[in-house]
Amino acid sequence: MAQREWDESDVRIRPNKRGTRPRTKDRPSHEDAVVGRIVTVDRGRYTAIVDEDTPQERLVVAARARELRRTAVVPGDFVGLVGDVSGRPDTLARLVRVQERETLLRRSADDTDPVERAVVANADQLVIVVAAANPEPRTGFIDRALVAAYDAGIEPLLLVTKADLKDPAELLANYSLLPLTVVVSRTAETDDDGAAGAGIDARGADGASAKLDDEAVAALRAELDGHVTVLLGHSGVGKSTMVNALTGADRATGGVNAVTGRGRHTSSSALALRLEDSPPGSWIIDTPGIRSFGLAHVDPDRILHAFADLEPGIEGCARGCRHDAAAVECGLDAWVAAGNAGEAGPARLASLRRLLGAGAREEPQDTKELGS
Numbered sequence: 219m220a221q222r223e224w225d226e227s228d229v230r231i232r233p234n235k236r237g238t239r240p241r242t243k244d245r246p247s248h249e250d251a252v253v254g255r256i257v258t259v260d261r262g263r264y265t266a267i268v269d270e271d272t273p274q275e276r277l278v279v280a281a282r283a284r285e286l287r288r289t290a291v292v293p294g295d296f297v298g299l300v301g302d303v304s305g306r307p308d309t310l311a312r313l314v315r316v317q318e319r320e321t322l323l324r325r326s327a328d329d330t331d332p333v334e335r336a337v338v339a340n341a342d343q344l345v346i347v348v349a350a351a352n353p354e355p356r357t358g359f360i361d362r363a364l365v366a367a368y369d370a371g372i373e374p375l376l377l378v379t380k381a382d383l384k385d386p387a388e389l390l391a392n393y394s395l396l397p398l399t400v401v402v403s404r405t406a407e408t409d410d411d412g413a414a415g416a417g418i419d420a421r422g423a424d425g426a427s428a429k430l431d432d433e434a435v436a437a438l439r440a441e442l443d444g445h446v447t448v449l450l451g452h453s454g455v456g457k458s459t460m461v462n463a464l465t466g467a468d469r470a471t472g473g474v475n476a477v478t479g480r481g482r483h484t485s486s487s488a489l490a491l492r493l494e495d496s497p498p499g500s501w502i503i504d505t506p507g508i509r510s511f512g513l514a515h516v517d518p519d520r521i522l523h524a525f526a527d528l529e530p531g532i533e534g535c536a537r538g539c540r541h542d543a544a545a546v547e548c549g550l551d552a553w554v555a556a557g558n559a560g561e562a563g564p565a566r567l568a569s570l571r572r573l574l575g576a577g578a579r580e581e582p583q584d585t586k587e588l589g590s
Contacts, residue, residue, distance in 0.1 A: 248300050251314055254296070255490070256294060256297060259291065259292065265279050271499075280297075281311075282312075289316055291316060292336045292338055293338055293488045293490045293503050295316055295317070296317040297317065298314050298315030298316075299311045300314050319340055320342075323341060323344065324336055324366065325511050327512055330512075334514075338505070341372055341447060342372060343372060343375060343447040344372045344374045344447070345375045345450070346364070347450065348376070348455055350383055350389065352383055355378070356452075357392050357569060361570075365516055375438075375441060376399070377449075377460070378402045379455055379460070381402045381403060382405060401441070439464060443497055445499075450508065451508070453507025457504055457505070457507075491504065518540070521573050521574060522570065525566060528554070528559055531550040533549060535549035535550070541574060
């Protein structure tokens with residue numbers, strides 16, 4: 219019997235239940251993607267402003283592409299968008315690319331958490347907002363925010379609100395030797411007829427007015443014009459009130475719990491808003507009141523850079539000195555004892571060593587998490 223010859227036509231291939239299209243790791247380049255600035259993120263939807271400062275400017279809502287599912291996208295990011303980028307109601311684009319960031323403000327849940335959380339991208343200024351009273355200011359929070367700002371290459375400013383309730387001189391003495399711009403704001407509650415108070419009105423969600431000192435608002439605006447600025451602070455310190463005055467927005471404002479001394483959370487997500495009557499590119503990003511601001515992502519050697527009043531003292535340190543509470547013959551002790559860091563020197567050194575100490579963390583607040 220003759221042996222049969224076989225060829226490829228005799229091979230039977232079972233159909234692939236998952237489809238017959240070959241898989242590839244190559245991704246499209248999306249060269250036609252339009253670029254937008256992320257202004258807010260809400261439950262997996264990303265709102266971006268496209269064709270900024272042109273007649274075609276519009277807001278586009280997008281969903282993140284699968285390949286970016288592990289990439290944090292935060293307000294301030296410049297992203298590539300494809301699909302329906304018309305901005306018409308009920309349309310959804312696809313976010314396919316995150317452009318290289320100039321700066322990134324980061325935090326961790328606490329000082330022992332290795333996971334970084336992106337907060338805001340491409341900001342060049344950080345306004346640290348604290349109240350002179352109600353709630354009481356914490357120098358530990360200010361110091362943490364300063365460390366995060368310097369680490370990210372962002373210029374910090376300090377805004378002290380509610381100075382009509384308490385003189386902030388004692389608080390500000392801690393930072394008198396730092397190259398830090400400080401703006402002090404006062405508020406006075408008024409009724410709907412404006413019977414009391416003077417200045418710029420920033421109306422809250424309850425219909426009441428919060429009159430801000432117009433000189434303070436003007437001074438802060440002068441610092442913000444032409445910049446992308448993020449506001450950072452605990453709930454109840456007046457971030458949203460100031461944002462309303464600067465942008466004409468209607469961000470809800472809240473009070474402070476009389477029992478706990480903690481602010482009532484109002485802003486639920488970070489939101490980028492334009493400054494009114496300011497040069498193009500002037501944006502302010504309001505963030506939710508923070509619960510904690512860990513610095514696990516910051517190299518301990520860089521923490522000292524936020525203490526410019528203490529840093530020269532390390533010249534008297536022995537090689538390998540860690541400058542923490544366990545350090546022996548640390549040059550910072552002699553520097554402070556000689557009065558080179560001013561009257562606040564001992565308190566400043568204690569704050570630095572708390573940040574350098576293992577397991578240090580900011581006192582928790584009953585507010586939303588901040589960052590992605």
